[in-house]
Amino acid sequence: MVVSIIGENGLVLVKIQDIHFIECDKRKKNVLFHTSNESYHFKGTLSYWIDVLNQQGFKFKLCDRTAAVNMDNITFLDPVFSRACFEDNVGPDTKWCNMSRPKYEAIIEQFNLQNRQIQPGFN
Numbered sequence: 001m002v003v004s005i006i007g008e009n010g011l012v013l014v015k016i017q018d019i020h021f022i023e024c025d026k027r028k029k030n031v032l033f034h035t036s037n038e039s040y041h042f043k044g045t046l047s048y049w050i051d052v053l054n055q056q057g058f059k060f061k062l063c064d065r066t067a068a069v070n071m072d073n074i075t076f077l078d079p080v081f082s083r084a085c086f087e088d089n090v091g092p093d094t095k096w097c098n099m100s101r102p103k104y105e106a107i108i109e110q111f112n113l114q115n116r117q118i119q120p121g122f123n
Contacts, residue, residue, distance in 0.1 A: 018036070019073075021034050021063075031044060036087065070086075082104040
């Protein structure tokens, strides 16, 4: 499945599995889809997009009031700042998704129940 996004350079196709997290852009009253290298604006509310994407079999989970993470793309969880990373190598240009503490702990618990090998902390 792909999402068609009208950007500055016209229509862009983005694979849903490439979206790491979604966040609200309250200034423009829409959402941002974040991939490894880009961010795309799209119309709709965060709750709408979580529902639509999850109905298609994806696993987006609310991680605070303004963001949702793609659970399948998380590679590292930072216990100090309660945030998720989606890359294999953490560096200065790493894109992070911030989480509320209770949502962070719920995500850690979900990974433990699924026996996923996501370890809190950095490499």
